Amino acid sequence: MKTHFSDEPLRCHTLDMLRDVQDEKGYISDDDIMRIASALHISKVELEGVASFYHFFHRKPAGKYRIYLNNSILAEFRGFREVLRAFEKTTGAPLNGTDPTGTFGLYETPCIGLCDQEPSALINFHPFTRLTSAKVAQIVEGLRAGVGVELLANTVEDSIRYTPEKERCILLREFVPEQALQHLTQLTPKAVLHCIKESGLAGRGGAFFPTGVKWELCAQQPAEQRYIVCNADEGEPGTFKDRVLIHRFAELLVEGMIVAGYAVGASRGIIYLRAEYRWLLPRLKAAIETYECRGWLGTDAPTLEPFHFDIKVQLGAGSYVCGEETALLESLEGKRGEPRTKTFFPTEQGFLGKPTVINNVETLCAAARIMELGYETFSALGTPATKGTKLISIAGDCQRPGIFEVEWGMTVAELLELCEANDPYYIQVSGPSGQCISAWDSHRRLAGEDLLCGGAFMVFDQSRDILQILRNFAAFFKHESCGMCTPCRAGNFIFSRKLEKIARGLGSLQDITDMQQWGQIMKHTSRCGLGMTAPNPLLYALERFPEYFEGKLDSTRTGFNRGFDLESALEDYREAVQHQFHSR
Secondary structure, three states, X not given: OEOOOOOOOHHHXXXXXXXXXXXXXXXXXXXXXXXHHHHHOOOHHHHHHHHHHOOOOOOXXXXXXXXXXXXXXXXXXOOHHXXXXXXXXXXXXXXXXXXXXXXXXXXXXXXXXXXXXXXXXXXXXXEEOOOOHHHHHHHHHHHHOOOOXXXXXXOOOOOEEEOOOHHHOOOOOOOOOOOOHHHHHOOOHHHHHHHHHHHOOEOOOXXXXXXXXXXXXXXXXXOOOOEEEEEEOOOOOXXXXXXXXXXXXXXXXXXXXXXXXXXXXXXXXXXXXXXXXXXXXXXXXXXXXXXXXXXXXXXXXXXXXOOEOEEEEEXXXXXXXXXXXXXXXXXXXXXXXXXXXXXXXXXXXXXXXXXXXXXXXXXXXXXXXXXXXXXXXXXXXXXXXXXXXXXXXXXXXXXXXXXXXXXXXXXHHHHHHHOOEOOEEEEEEOOOOOEEEEHXXXXXXXXXXXXOOOOEEEEEEOOOOHHHHHHHHHHHHHHHOOOOOHHHXXXXXXXXXXXXXXXXXXXXXXXXXXXXXXXXXXXXXXXXXXXXXXXXXXXXXXXXXXXXHHHHOOOOXXXXXXXXXXXXXHHHHHHHHHHHHHOO
8 A cells, every 4th residue: 555656745744754753752852843844845833833733743742652532522421520530540640741750641632433432532542432440440550561552452343223224225235345346347437427426426524515516527627637535534523434434344435436536537546534543544554455456556447448546545633624625635735734715626726736526435435335236226215305325423312322324314203213312302413513403303304405414413311411512512613723714713712701601600691692693703704614613503502492591691690781671682582593593
């Protein structure tokens, strides 16, 4: 498997060079920055800007064993605090610091894609799940005794809980190698494009842009070099479907990239794998090497028209915003993962300025299945406007957390029954950047005609505090904002402070109004999707649970003149919220 393409700029090696030093020494020193910057022919300041952007690069000693404990809301409700205290006690390391001997470093980190098996952590990027105080003591004792981290790590469960009946199952059915690729020996690239367009496949990353249209736009660009980029930077809290696909169906993903490369005339493919999934890297490498041995990669493939395709894997370094496609491209080029100004679409000017298709793991796997089964099979499933099936990651207050492949058109009630939800009350759809619904929305259908879901359901029962959920989401967005644009940078900070104020019983209607106004500013003026969607949890919660927020406000702190009619204002607030949401 290629680690780099021979003709790509040296700057594209930046993350790997920094990571090599980090792995060897446990941190990146000033001397390392000077040396690497000199090798890359960039300034020390510019390289420091890159190193400081990513969560998993440390500029000070971070410990021989670096422990990253997931602090998502699902972890909070499963014992995060107790596990954190156990790590602090057994290692002697304070949170976000190291123990006196430099053996252990202890850090919080956002969702690591193990939401169905919380509390969870990464130790030197090996996964540990369903942690308890007792397990922590055993792990730390083993590490002190010199037992290898990989020997102590868990075997991560795939947790596939439901698939449709065999003839209606698409993604999680039995995989037979090369069944999809054999069709490329008989079809032209244009014919493959036709199959993908006719299938009705839309991107499975959340935007739901028609996949065939995206591929066609790239294929039409006048360029000698085109790229296929797989976005495996699955960082949305509550989402872990791509983790399961890579773990169980890495070969299917490789076949999907080959299909895409042939269809658009690309010769290079890149899998951008989030650092949190580093433990899956050997699985991907083995899959790629398998197809190199079979003649589909690294040489002229046995396709109807001449085709040569290579795939490499690029590891990220910890940044949620790199899930945004242009930020991902910046990261691939060895820069800070900051979203680009939207002058060109990636299909016009993407990686290194060349036409680039960016799809997520599920989309590419679905494309391979469409070639295997025929586009008619795929398009016959789902609803008139939303074709096929969808993988949903479900976690939280349910008896069967895990992966569910469902046909578009299933109701929320049916899905909650399948996962055996416990008294569902507050349900976060598509992660924090999506929307919340209540148990009263259970009649709604998963489809473009009603309720689209990018891939996650977080289920919370009546015992969970909505403010705790929202404060966790706000802290996540505040931490993950790249800080480039003021609406996102300031808005997420304001949300955090306002929600804290309300949680302390000091909130007023003016605080609600301020957050609504800031939410609209962020949605309309932020530079990228992170800022545009960060207000969603709060705004949707205000709409779905007005009585809850009424009960949290301090009537003596309305922010208005004396004599203010609180009941009337609350009614105005409810009407304003309803109008706001119906007019969007």
